[in-house]
Amino acid sequence: MSVSVLGAGAFGTALAISLCGRGPVTLWGRDIGEMRTTRVNAARLPDCPLPDALWITDDIAEAAAATTILLAVPMQKLRGFLTDHAALLQGKRLVACCKGMEIDTGLGPVSIIAEEVPTATAAILTGPSFAADIARGLPTALTLGCADEAAAKALQQALTTENLRLYRTVDTVGAELGGALKNVIAIACGAAMGAGLGESARAALLTRGFAEMQRLARTLDAEPDTLAGLSGFGDLVLTCTSDQSRNYRLGLSIGEGRQFDRTVTVEGAATALAVHALAQRSGLDLPITAVVAGLVENRQDVTSAMTSLLARPLKEE
Ligand SMILES: NC(=O)C1=CN([C@@H]2O[C@H](COP(=O)(O)OP(=O)(O)OC[C@H]3O[C@@H](n4cnc5c(N)ncnc54)[C@H](OP(=O)(O)O)[C@@H]3O)[C@@H](O)[C@H]2O)C=CC1
Numbered sequence: 001m002s003v004s005v006l007g008a009g010a011f012g013t014a015l016a017i018s019l020c021g022r023g024p025v026t027l028w029g030r031d032i033g034e035m036r037t038t039r040v041n042a043a044r045l046p047d048c049p050l051p052d053a054l055w056i057t058d059d060i061a062e063a064a065a066a067t068t069i070l071l072a073v074p075m076q077k078l079r080g081f082l083t084d085h086a087a088l089l090q091g092k093r094l095v096a097c098c099k100g101m102e103i104d105t106g107l108g109p110v111s112i113i114a115e116e117v118p119t120a121t122a123a124i125l126t127g128p129s130f131a132a133d134i135a136r137g138l139p140t141a142l143t144l145g146c147a148d149e150a151a152a153k154a155l156q157q158a159l160t161t162e163n164l165r166l167y168r169t170v171d172t173v174g175a176e177l178g179g180a181l182k183n184v185i186a187i188a189c190g191a192a193m194g195a196g197l198g199e200s201a202r203a204a205l206l207t208r209g210f211a212e213m214q215r216l217a218r219t220l221d222a223e224p225d226t227l228a229g230l231s232g233f234g235d236l237v238l239t240c241t242s243d244q245s246r247n248y249r250l251g252l253s254i255g256e257g258r259q260f261d262r263t264v265t266v267e268g269a270a271t272a273l274a275v276h277a278l279a280q281r282s283g284l285d286l287p288i289t290a291v292v293a294g295l296v297e298n299r300q301d302v303t304s305a306m307t308s309l310l311a312r313p314l315k316e317e
């Protein structure tokens, strides 16, 4: 199975480095700069040398010749990217590596692949992993989701490396929801910590955020057990507790009243709006998601967000 990674950001580069442990890999970027000669992705992973087995190209036709293709572009760019390159991607195994829900439709990456490249086998790779950890060869476990069980097994085998251990599931909706929603809750946790509300408040947000994730999963016919795995609970814990996370850091800056660099990829901001709209359409109660949507749209501040959450009617856990 030949493997390419499309998208030479932090995550695409890190996965490509790790997969080189199994054999040659092609990494495509729309702007590869000096990467081919310097053998480092200076913009995104400056401390991680690129292995010899990694072929870097800006020719997408060359990269798309592989049978298995990892898609590592940001969530809100995925549909446009697939539309532009659909002819090259027909019949391939396409593994989405992005986390989030599309702002206009509320769909996750697997559904978007199915709509834009219907002849492809659509899968998702998600779970707790910072690009820098993967690139440095630190041990990491991820979830590979694919509705076709045979393809899921083949992809699990093909994409597992010495330090990257993959579990598989056929519940692609659950896998993509876990990765999407944990970013929203991480913004909430960062905001609480940035505003000095304390670690107990963060634990409450993390736990009640997990309850929201499971509530939405049930509504969308995902398996609640999937959310309890790496793609949900695992990634929630990582992202809500580490300032390596960009989503958590956006939350911190909101809580501290600081500006945040808008060029940084922060998937949870758009996803909060997508999920909030979906919840409103379906009459679903997702109060933490609602306040995060308010925070990222500057409709609410952290004090009013906290007050509104604490003032909700008392209920059973
Ligand atoms: N970083 C991490 O630790 C992890 C990230 N992820 C997920 O991976 C996804 C990508 O994140 P990450 O790699 O960190 O983001 P980065 O910001 O590091 O990189 C994004 C990459 O996507 C490229 N890109 C953006 N738009 C397009 C487009 N329209 N066509 C082609 N390429 C495009 C950018 O190119 P250019 O530089 O030219 O703008 C850049 O190379 C996100 O969904 C994220 O949640 C998942 C797990 C871990």
Ligand SMILES: O=C(CO)COP(=O)(O)O
Pocket (backbone or CB within 6 Å): 099, 127, 128, 129, 130, 183, 235, 238, 239, 244, 245, 246, 247, 248, 265, 266, 267
């Ligand atoms: O998804 C991630 C960890 O699993 C990376 O988190 P951030 O996108 O918040 O940096």
